[in-house]
Amino acid sequence: MVDDPEAPPAPPEARDPDAPTHPAHDLSTHLKSYEGHPAAVSATGKDPVNLPMIRHWCEALGDTNPAYTGPEAIAPPTMLQAWTMGGLGGLGGLGGPGGPGARGGHTGRAQAYDELLALLDASGCTSVVATDCEQEYLQPLRPGDEITFDTVIESVSDRKTTKLGTGHFVTTRTDVRVGETLVGTHRFRILKYAPAQAKKTPPRPRPVVNRDNAGFWEGVERHRLLIQRCTACAALRFPWLPGCAHCGGPDWDTVEASGEGTVYSYVVMHHPPFPAFDPPYAVVLVELAEGVRIISNLVGTPYDKVRIGMPVRLVFQVYDGELTLPVFRAAEEAAAEEAAV
Amino acid sequence: MRTGDELPPVEIPITRTLIVAGAIASRDYQDVHHDPESARHKGSPDIFMNILTTNGLVGRYITDHFGPRTVLKKVAIRLGAPNYPGDTMVLNGRVETVEGATATVRIVGTNRIGNHVTGTVTFSLRDAEGTPSEHTRA
Ligand SMILES: [Zn+2]
Numbered sequence: 001m002v003d004d005p006e007a008p009p010a011p012p013e014a015r016d017p018d019a020p021t022h023p024a025h026d027l028s029t030h031l032k033s034y035e036g037h038p039a040a041v042s043a044t045g046k047d048p049v050n051l052p053m054i055r056h057w058c059e060a061l062g063d064t065n066p067a068y069t070g071p072e073a074i075a076p077p078t079m080l081q082a083w084t085m086g087g088l089g090g091l092g093g094l095g096g097p098g099g100p101g102a103r104g105g106h107t108g109r110a111q112a113y114d115e116l117l118a119l120l121d122a123s124g125c126t127s128v129v130a131t132d133c134e135q136e137y138l139q140p141l142r143p144g145d146e147i148t149f150d151t152v153i154e155s156v157s158d159r160k161t162t163k164l165g166t167g168h169f170v171t172t173r174t175d176v177r178v179g180e181t182l183v184g185t186h187r188f189r190i191l192k193y194a195p196a197q198a199k200k201t202p203p204r205p206r207p208v209v210n211r212d213n214a215g216f217w218e219g220v221e222r223h224r225l226l227i228q229r230c231t232a233c234a235a236l237r238f239p240w241l242p243g244c245a246h247c248g249g250p251d252w253d254t255v256e257a258s259g260e261g262t263v264y265s266y267v268v269m270h271h272p273p274f275p276a277f278d279p280p281y282a283v284v285l286v287e288l289a290e291g292v293r294i295i296s297n298l299v300g301t302p303y304d305k306v307r308i309g310m311p312v313r314l315v316f317q318v319y320d321g322e323l324t325l326p327v328f329r330a331a332e333e334a335a336a337e338e339a340a341v
Numbered sequence: 342m343r344t345g346d347e348l349p350p351v352e353i354p355i356t357r358t359l360i361v362a363g364a365i366a367s368r369d370y371q372d373v374h375h376d377p378e379s380a381r382h383k384g385s386p387d388i389f390m391n392i393l394t395t396n397g398l399v400g401r402y403i404t405d406h407f408g409p410r411t412v413l414k415k416v417a418i419r420l421g422a423p424n425y426p427g428d429t430m431v432l433n434g435r436v437e438t439v440e441g442a443t444a445t446v447r448i449v450g451t452n453r454i455g456n457h458v459t460g461t462v463t464f465s466l467r468d469a470e471g472t473p474s475e476h477t478r479a
Contacts, residue, residue, distance in 0.1 A: 053366075057366040059366075060359070060363045060365070060366035060394070061363060061366070061394065061398060062401070063397070063404075063405075065401070066409050067404075067409045076397065076401075077416075078393075078397040078413070078416055079397070081393055081396075082366070082367045082393060085367065085368035088370045127384070129420075130391070130420065131419060131420055132418070133392050133393075133417070134415070134416075134418075135396070135415065135417070195383075195384050279381075
């Protein structure tokens, strides 16, 4: 693709926001075309500057400066950005704190910033982190002051490689006014980035197969869950062991589990994270209909919906394209799936 | 106050409460500042302090040291290593320039991982009447 480097970039409106992936150079050019565009115009702060918000801020930060209390109170200058934030009722987390999307006014939003962020999202830069904040305080803000603000997209960097991943720095400048008076400026830089790709999930741990349990794993391969049975006393045992815990007999045969069971107990793993597993997840102890218990996972049920006594059904699942494991599904769900087949 | 003066360091324990309270007081409801599970899903080991809280703490470090006569003019910070719960941030400052009534302090806030924040704070000192002190005026 040939681009005339001298040609001024087309304004954003002239571009197709749904255009498919741009080559990196073209994308950078496109991104840069947003420089100078407004991100907020005459937006209004959600609340006038007020003592309760000032007090909450001071309590949170442990700031006991007397300048922020009493009849002559001013707002902590470093609160400047807080007066522009949209909060929960605001316009969603676009761009992080300081991103104009995170703020507020009901009026005055300009589309350019949303478009720019959408373009970055589409190029894989879906994560955001604030990197720089530069504020100048020209006049103190006092309770009762009603602020308005204008934000402009100052710059969009080329693609940069950072520890977090590759992405673009987006710098905005916000002028905060009370009436016609400029009271402060706020320059804010975020990095919109594609997270350094989570290395592929490591494989699940492999079972240690030995003479004592080889029969079990051969059964699993054939999608059969085999329980050992003592040929002397007929006691069932699981997991597999070389001898009978009941009578000591060394000889055994097997019975195939029906696959019905209930959750006898479970734990939810939050920490520490283990490669191959994505916490939080439930580890269940299932009591099989035959009476023995097996440790496994419950698949298809959110970790916080697992309950003791829950009926479950055996399924065989293949991991990493080669490892078959017996796991369980909530019984209703398994039934519904069978019906659908 | 002279160029090169070092401010005494201040230790700030990074508690979960500070992170969450600071985020909410600054009206920043991004989940990475209050919801550990969401933070983990976004590749962070835990919640972390938002930039507005760091900004406020840096301002507080200066006004606590120089007192209520301090008038903040400019705070410029850059974030590095995140402040996670359980860590401690140690703020250090050094007077970089003094010009008339106005001084600039370079600040660094370090935690266990490295530099959480680096930057500068520019401020002046008012006298009792609220005007910049004569002896520091240019
Ligand atoms: Zn036996």
